[in-house]
Amino acid sequence: MSRPPTTSPPVPEAALADTGVRATWAKGAGRGDRLDTRFREIAARTPGRTAVTDARGSVTYGGLAEEADAVTRLLRGRVSPGQPVALRAGRSRSALAGLLGILGAGASYLPVDPGYPQDRQRHLLDDSGTALVLTEGPPSPGETPLAQAGPLTLTARRSVPGAPALPPDTAYTIYTSGSTGLPKGCVVGHGQVLALLDAALPLFDTGADDVWTLFHSWSFDFSVWEIWGALLGGGRAVVVDRDTAADPEAFAHLLSDEAVTVLNQVPSAFGNLVAETSATGTRLPALRRVVLGGEAMVPDDVRRWWATDTAPDAQVTNMYGITETTVHVTYCPLTPETLADARPGRTPIGRPLPHLDVELRDADGKLVAVGEPGELWVGGAGVSHGYLGRPELTAERFPPEPDGSGRRYRSGDWAVADADGLLYYAGRMDGQVKVRGFRVELGEIEAELRALPGVDGAACLLDDSGRTPALAAYLVADRAAVPPARVRNALAGRLPAHMLPQRLHYLDRLPVTPHGKLDREALSARAAAGTDQGRTAPRTTKGGGHHAG
Incomplete structure (x- = not known):
């Protein structure tokens, strides 16, 4: 039988140190202030270590760096700092080389899921104003092929007059569902992603011996945690193709065959995996970390997981997160104790990650008392740049701190804190819901x-x-x-x-x-x-x- 821990493992004191640490994380902890710089440092130190495995085979850190360099050469002289370059590619190592190459050229990546309807793809490209598309597959109508690097083709499309400019430190723009009927782009910088990784990865004790799954679409921000958590930790990333991700039996076999140690799942996908492994008796002895996020956790699925010996040594952690505050906000190692009071509309999400702080406020913006529900306001080094070309909405949802030190994000999510400071998610304030990890505006x-x-x-x-x-x-x-x-x-x-x-x-x-x-x-x-x-x-x-x- 799986053995859930009886108490929450303590967060390292160094990770919780508050004095001066946020400024350090915001600068990338002094080890390179860009994602691609960090990757290249690791590739230079361990060029022969396996970086990525996909359906085509495996590639080393040195080989992936070379593939990324080929993309960077295509873009040099064509992009300015932070400029968005669309990446329209499926789940493969070529896509990872593409986004690394885009960042290496100083630009930012805009993931466009090739499975999206054409109208939605067109809106993302038009709204962002991108004139360059890196595509795996044939160009779309209106795109002109420029050059090729392996399976990726750089194409040009008609530029959009008056397209909004991005900050030069932008790493990516991910579009989320919009209440007005159109999705909106959230702009995230290198420093904000590095702040997340430098704060959160030590809590999981991950490193070069770990094997991560890359399960999610690049258009879903959970992929940011998967990609950079694996590569900037020096581990191996296993790309899960769309068909395998949709087939719990095939996915369970992949986890076993690749000896995956770090699994990231939205709870609905995790429920499918629990049902599969429970029915078949599949064993995953290498697995040591399961990270849930993207939608409300299902306590019964976690209890069913514990009731089997699928992965006896795996710690299950629930993480609440928001695209606008760079993927993850809170951290909650799950135990029978933390699940004791869990129920629909009240699931434990734990405490803020060390680089962030959370306040619960009422409809008038005043702090609520312990035990009272309030809206989650998030501040700290992970707060993103805001919405692309939407200054009014950005001002509304990202109010400034009273002391002028930065901004907070008004999440629109309800939560309640107990007397020990443990946070419980209590639902949305508006018409927004989570579906298979994607944030969806019902409007x-x-x-x-x-x-x-x-x-x-x-x-x-x-x-x-x-x-x-x-x-x-x-x-x-x-x-x-x-x-x-x-x-x-x-x-x-x-x-x-x-x-x-x-x-x-x-x-x-x-x-x-x-x-x-x-x-x-x-x-x-x-x-x-x-x-x-x-x-x-x-x-x-x-x-x-x-x-x-």
Whole structure:
């Protein structure tokens, strides 16, 4: 039987030291203030060590550095510091060489998932104003091939007049779902990622002997932790292709065959893995760290994991995080003790990482008392630059510190702290939810639904009445005139797979509260009752319908 620790392992005192440490982390701890610089230092010291394994085989740190250099040469003279270069590539070592090469040229990378609908890909490119695309595969219409480095082709597209400029230290821009119906780009600098790594990696005691999975899409910020945690720790990264990520059986075999030691999972994917290993008796003796993040943790899945001897020595840690504050915010090693009070709407997320601090505030911005729910306001060295080309929204969501020392991010998430300072996640304040680790603004889906001919009203929510939460859409429409298949096909051309509603309900009208607002509680009750439902078949691949990040 797996042995969960009886108490939370202590955080090293050095990692918790508060005096002067945030400024050090923000500068990259004096060991190179850029991600690519850190990587090249490791590659120069250990060129023969294996860096990445994918379906094509393995490549050493020296070999990956050479592949990245080829990309850098393509870009030199074509980019300015911080300028975004889109990376449209699947999960492969070539994509890693691409993003390293982009950074090596002084530019920043903009991940564009090739599985996204063309309209969404086009919006990301247009909104960012990028004129250069590094692509693995054929160019899209309107792109002109310029040069090639291995499987990657550099293409040029029509530049967008008046495109917003990025800070010269920008490492990447990742787009998150937007409440206005369009995704928005979050701009993150090298120093902010290095602050995360320098603060968090010591807590996991990871290093050159570790083997990490690269499980998530480059368009999901969990990938930032996976990529740089593996490579800047000098370890080996195992790239999990999309088909394997969607097949729990194949994924479990990969974990065993590659002797993976550090596994990062959104809880929905972890639940699939727990079900698979429990049913088959798969053993993962090399695994020593399981990091959960991206959506609310499912306590019962962790308890089921402990009840087997799948990975007897693996510590499971829950981490709450936000794209705007550079992936991870809190750290919570899970034990029977920390899970004792866990329940839906109250899951333990632990304490802030050493480079960040968290405050809980009420709707008026005042600090709340212990035990009272409040909005998470995050400050420290991980707070990002804000939203690309959205100064008003940036000012609203990133208010300045009173002493002028920086900014905080208003997360829109509710949490509560107990008397010992342990934080519990309590849900969203608005219409934003997490689906398979992706942050989804329900308003974006609703905007697309309302645009469909024959739809007079629409609402969307996360239906958690079953074991697996799923997006449910509510349409004021005639089902015969607007059948589920038509809705599904229309949305599939506009939204990525993780944003497609899996359940449809047809209504004569949307319920409203006495104040005339949408009554989401009434919709939730209808979902739980299973009435007026037409199920759509979401775009999935083999393996329980999980589309991995």
